[in-house]
Amino acid sequence: MNRLEQEERERRITPGNRAFGVFCVISARIGMERAPKIVASVMLLAALLPWPYGYYVLLRWVVCGVCAWSAYSAAQSQKVSWAWALGIIAVMFNPIFPIYLNRAVWTLIDIVAAAVLLCSIQHARPGETINELKLRS
Secondary structure, eight states: OOHHHHHHHHHHOOHHHHHHHHHHHHHHHHOTTTHHHHHHHHHHHHTTSOOOHHHHHHHHHHHHHHHHHHHHHHHHTTOHHHHHHHHHHHHHTOSSSOOOOOHHHHHHHHHHHHHHHHHHHHHOOTTOOHHHHHHHO
16 A cells, blocks of 8 residues: 555545444453443543533433443343343433432442442353353353
């Protein structure tokens, strides 16, 4: 690839494309089912810092989507407790009908939600049945 082609390619890469590229690299290394949970957890912990309002709106969409998908996946794998826990988090972060609470309460919810998501990576693997989970323990 010559220098002009390289420059043209670099001009086409936007910050959004770079972020998507980073997500693809992360998901390739740690698994597609784990990457969204890790990204959502990092976003939840980053929410403890002061951000513009738009970040919290994006956070609601990401966390709600990841938790709803994870709850459905856990329910399909007959992990009822994980399905309920992740479903409740999805409802709390629902962007369509938002729940308005003060900053201190959201700080606590963000930390708990990040912890639940990170724990669910190990304990609520999609497609794994209860018998396989018992054998793994």
